[in-house]
Amino acid sequence: MTEDSLDFIFNPRSVAVVGATENDFMFASSYMHHFTTYGYKGNVYPINPKRPSIFGFKAYPDLKSVPGNVDYVIYCIDLNTVPELLPEYAQKGVKAVHLFSGRAAETGHKDGIELEQNIQRVAKQYGIRLIGPNCMGIYNPKVGLSNGWDYSKEAGSVSAALQSGGMSQDLALFGSLRGMRFSKVVSYGNAIDLNECDFLDYFAQDAETKVIMCYFEGVRDGTRFFKTLRETAQQKPVIILKGGMTKAGNQAAASHTASLAGASSIWTTLIKQAGAIMATNFDDWINLGVGFSMVPPVRGVRVGITGGGGGRGVLNADECEESGFDVIPLPQSIRQVLKEKAPIIWDWVSNPVDVSIMRGSGINNGELLLMMAEHPDFDFLIGQISEDTPSNKDAYIAKVMVEYEAYTQIFNTNLKPIVVVLGDRSLGIDEMSNWRWQLFGQVRTGLVKAKLPYFSTIGGAARVIKELVKYYRKRPSN
């Protein structure tokens, strides 16, 4: 059964690394490091006839000599020996093999293609499932498996299936930095056995997975893919980054219809029709992942914006209206409260809230934002972290902390969906030791710890929230 086999891939009780090495220039050494770094609790068996141990793990000359059974093999040596080794692996109860090694069919060479077919045939005969060749395998922080360095060790609910190994590492690393937390990430490479459809099916029924992200360039079975994607997207958000947007191409255009088909992409049609979400580029894909996994449901478009000075506020309003949001005027009931508390600004402070006018007014940005969060007229809030610099260090830090605390309080108490905008600036090594950039670094770390979704531009945030509204409006709350 496919589902059982995928359990042994994502949560094996024991892993053998064939070609394990302490040579840090080889990927096989990285996998050995990751077991320790990410805290894998199962049995680890490095297979290397030339070494007694690898990074403290006892090594074995072959799988035969390992005591007991082995669930999962990460295979890092020459692919040509795979067909003759698979029967031996079957004897040891191996359920699945991660074929890390490549240079097979992706080369386009005849012998590479034949080798893959051979491996496929033997694996099927012995009931062993395969991922790859030419793939990076699994990142599952809950069980302590990883395919790269410095990802978060905290488990979460975003799962992903990617055709590209490098992209799986980018997703895990950059997603981690933004506060995304992952359940199961798999880089599946050439997909001679398990492919994107198998993983979509698995993630659809996996209780730990709440959001699914995909990167792929091609699929083997178009009909199965459309059906699987459609079924999966009905259950959970599926966010797709499509590599290689080739148009429908040179169809024999005897009809009007066929000649028009070339003008648009079948992938855009398919992904939209299946109910999945299509990212426009890598950064948008990460942003969408943050949005769907970290922002609570938003079903309306009335937005309250705060942070930054007047100019920034005007630009923010522009971008929000571009995305179809309603930057509503400050509600009268809030103004009535301000009439008492902040008479200097009560009648002219507006939405977006210009932070620069609040100094000495009797109220600060945070308090006003709390009122907006409590007000039913707003569907969601966008909190900009003020980056302009009219004040000296202490006053400036105080101002930023007021904003940061208001945003985290609103988020933690679930008063109103809120996202933060904090610019990603081009820092060189000298800037990184400057107090201002360290302040923002601390704010960023604080947001990530609080699991508060943030974006580097308001345009990025607005685009994502627009997709959320579209998605959640189709799914009314009960």
Add this chain to the structure above:
Amino acid sequence: MLLSEVDSKRMLLEAGINATATELARTKDEAVAISERLGYPVVLKIVSSDVAHKSDAGGVKLKLQTQGEVAEAYDAILESIRAKYPQAGIQGMSVQKMARPGLEVIIGMYEDKQFGPVLMFGLGGVWVELMKDVSFKLTPMTRQDASDMIKEIKGYALLKGFRGSEPADTSYLEEMILKVAQLVEQKPQIKELDLNPVFAYRDGAIAVDARIIVAD
């Protein structure tokens, strides 16, 4: 292989898709007899696989109200076609009742190598030809897909009625699209299909011209 308009329309009607019933007349007398039977006004079109653009070559005559006009049109078409396409093999003329003009839409299909039959919808005329304002859906299609693909075109407002023109029955169009989807799924030999134009009315729609390409 391109099916004749007569064969294409027959295939549509057999699949329950509304189209103007079209018959082949091999002689002038036959053309008149068919016209009498179908009722006026009628449209006469040359039937020849060698003629690519019928109207441009004077191969189409519309709004024929009497036997006399049908007979005259028959001769005029033959003369025009023989002048422009002297080598053309002519099977005869197609005769159909002229449909009341409605909002022109196009329903089409092509076959994607990876994903199979793909349906297309758009408004006819300059909308499709110049603006390429069309939407696509893969099969298998749901009712919601059909509804979505109609709403996705930029010119959708025209379907709802604009400046006094009658609105189109979008529910009927959805069913028509689904019937076309069903037809192409049931007949995998169909490689491409154009229903262009389909006249959409307040209370239905009818395919007035059809182009179906089947595998050889």
